[in-house]
Amino acid sequence: MSSYAQIFLTFxxxxxxxxxxxxxxxxxxxxxxxxxxxxxDHEEFMDTLVVAQSTPGLFAIDMASHIGMKLKGVTGGIVGxxxxxxxxxxxxxxxxxxxxxxxxxxxxxxxxxxxxxCVVALILAPCFNMAKKAKLNKFNFxxxxxxxxxxxxFGVSPIWCILAAGIGGxxxxxxxx
Amino acid sequence: xxxxxxxxVFSKIGIFNxxxxxxxxxxxxxxxxxKHHWMSINEFTDIVAISQSTPGPIGINCATYxxxxxxIHAGYPTWAAVLGAILASLSVIWLPFILMVSISKFLIKHHxxxxxxxxxxxxxxxxxxLIGAAAIMLMxxxxxxxPSESPFVFVVSITIFxxxxxxxxxxxVHPIIMILLCGLAGLLIY
Numbered sequence: 511m512s513s514y515a516q517i518f519l520t521f522x523x524x525x526x527x528x529x530x531x532x533x534x535x536x537x538x539x540x541x542x543x544x545x546x547x548x549x550x551d552h553e554e555f556m557d558t559l560v561v562a563q564s565t566p567g568l569f570a571i572d573m574a575s576h577i578g579m580k581l582k583g584v585t586g587g588i589v590g591x592x593x594x595x596x597x598x599x600x601x602x603x604x605x606x607x608x609x610x611x612x613x614x615x616x617x618x619x620x621x622x623x624x625x626x627x628c629v630v631a632l633i634l635a636p637c638f639n640m641a642k643k644a645k646l647n648k649f650n651f652x653x654x655x656x657x658x659x660x661x662x663x664f665g666v667s668p669i670w671c672i673l674a675a676g677i678g679g680x681x682x683x684x685x686x687x
Numbered sequence: 688x689x690x691x692x693x694x695x696v697f698s699k700i701g702i703f704n705x706x707x708x709x710x711x712x713x714x715x716x717x718x719x720x721x722k723h724h725w726m727s728i729n730e731f732t733d734i735v736a737i738s739q740s741t742p743g744p745i746g747i748n749c750a751t752y753x754x755x756x757x758x759i760h761a762g763y764p765t766w767a768a769v770l771g772a773i774l775a776s777l778s779v780i781w782l783p784f785i786l787m788v789s790i791s792k793f794l795i796k797h798h799x800x801x802x803x804x805x806x807x808x809x810x811x812x813x814x815x816x817l818i819g820a821a822a823i824m825l826m827x828x829x830x831x832x833x834p835s836e837s838p839f840v841f842v843v844s845i846t847i848f849x850x851x852x853x854x855x856x857x858x859x860v861h862p863i864i865m866i867l868l869c870g871l872a873g874l875l876i877y
Contacts, residue, residue, distance in 0.1 A: 525743050529863060535744065560798045561791045564807065567783025568746040569707050575784050576791055584788055591780055598743030599776050602751040603769055605737060610759065613733075617874060624873020625866055626732045626830040627844040631851035632739060632862050634822040636709055637815060644811035653809060657816025661713060662823040665721065668713045669703045675813030676806050683805025 512549055512581045514589050520547065521574045521593035528570075535570040535594075543577055550577065570594055689761045693754055693771055696723065697778035700750075702786070704779075706814035708738075708745030713821035715749055725757035728829045735825075740863045750775045843876055 520542055528535040536559070543549050550558070558580075562572035571591050578590025612618050641654065653675065660666040700714045712735060719725045726734075734756070738748035754775025758768040797803060831848070832840030847869050854860040860868075 527742060529742050557795045561787060561794050564794050564798055564803060565783055565787045566702050566704050568744045570744045571780055572783060572787055575787055579788060587788060591784055595747045595776055595780060598747040599751045599773060601741050602748050603755065603772055606752055606755040607765060620874050620877040621870040622733050623877055624847060624869045625736045627848035628851040628865055628869035629732050629736045630822050630825045631848050632855060632865060633709055633712065633818060635852060635855040637818045637822065640815045640818060644815050646812055650812045653812035654816030654819060657813045658819040658823060661820035667717055668817050671813050671817065672703050672705060675809045679806040679809030680802065682809065683801055687801060
């Protein structure tokens with residue numbers, strides 16, 4: 511069975527060894543938690559995915575919280591969430607403190623001048639995969655376009671777009687039924 | 688008080704974050720760069736690059752780093768910035784955690800109910816827009832160079848952008864490899 515220490519170590523490992531965020535972590539989580547440790551069966555793991563997808567918050571953290579909670583209650587959930595976030599926090603802090611002294615260095619600036627346009631491309635690329643997953647069609651393709659224009663051109667807070675989309679979908683669903 | 692502001696801003700970002708780390712970038716940028724002016728758009732872009740190339744969820748990496756930088760810029764010493772970084776990261780987590788603890792059983796039972804399905808039928812497309820907006824907002828003079836003042840930087844930036852986009856979309860080059868290659872290109876070209 512699972513102890514707090516095991517929960518902590520498992521999720522700290524997942525947090526330490528997955529680069530690229532959310533979905534890369536899901537695969538490793540399934541391998542660790544379902545296949546190796548048998549803490550959950552496949553169906554319970556899919557439930558966890560559902561919960562993480564339909565609640566706000568970061569995917570990997572949501573999943574770790576939910577799995578931890580299934581094993582050891584609320585405290586288990588907290589241990590899972592903190593363990594997943596901790597490697598990130600420590601790594602980034604070390605980099606931030608180190609980088610503080612180098613950021614005005616000429617060569618560092620040159621490197622980042624090359625990296626900045628790349629970052630924009632790296633954000634834009636998954637946007638197209640997300641569009642496929644969101645099932646965009648001729649009836650709803652305007653939603654992302656309007657949201658992007660409101661945020662980027664008119665400075666509307668993304669929070670309003672999230673609220674409007676959620677409430678709009680709710681009202682539309684009620685009207686349809 | 689920077690710490691209270693960090694707590695408030697990142698709690699808000701956490702609870703309105705649907706759709707993962709990339710969708711969260713537009714929320715962070717809106718609050719941290721546009722509204723609170725805690726850092727420049729260049730610094731934010733660099734932080735995103737570092738967040739993409741280090742282990743862990745991009746959203747947490749980005750929250751830790753922006754928390755740290757905001758406190759440093761407010762004139763506090765390093766130890767206070769470390770506290771600010773931890774505070775920002777935990778602020779992102781706590782509200783979604785409480786929500787999840789309270790409604791996870793309900794969600795597992797009702798996730799394919801008509802109401803949940805219709806809410807997400809419009810929320811998911813909007814999230815695509817959020818990610819698109821994050822990219823568009825970063826296409827700035829600061830990140831790409833001013834076409835009239837520094838045309839060389841601008842042309843190089845556009846070329847890097849197009850190559851990186853094609854490389855990631857069509858050839859599935861890993862983001863870290865892409866960041867390293869573009870950093871190397873910057874070092875050699877400029």
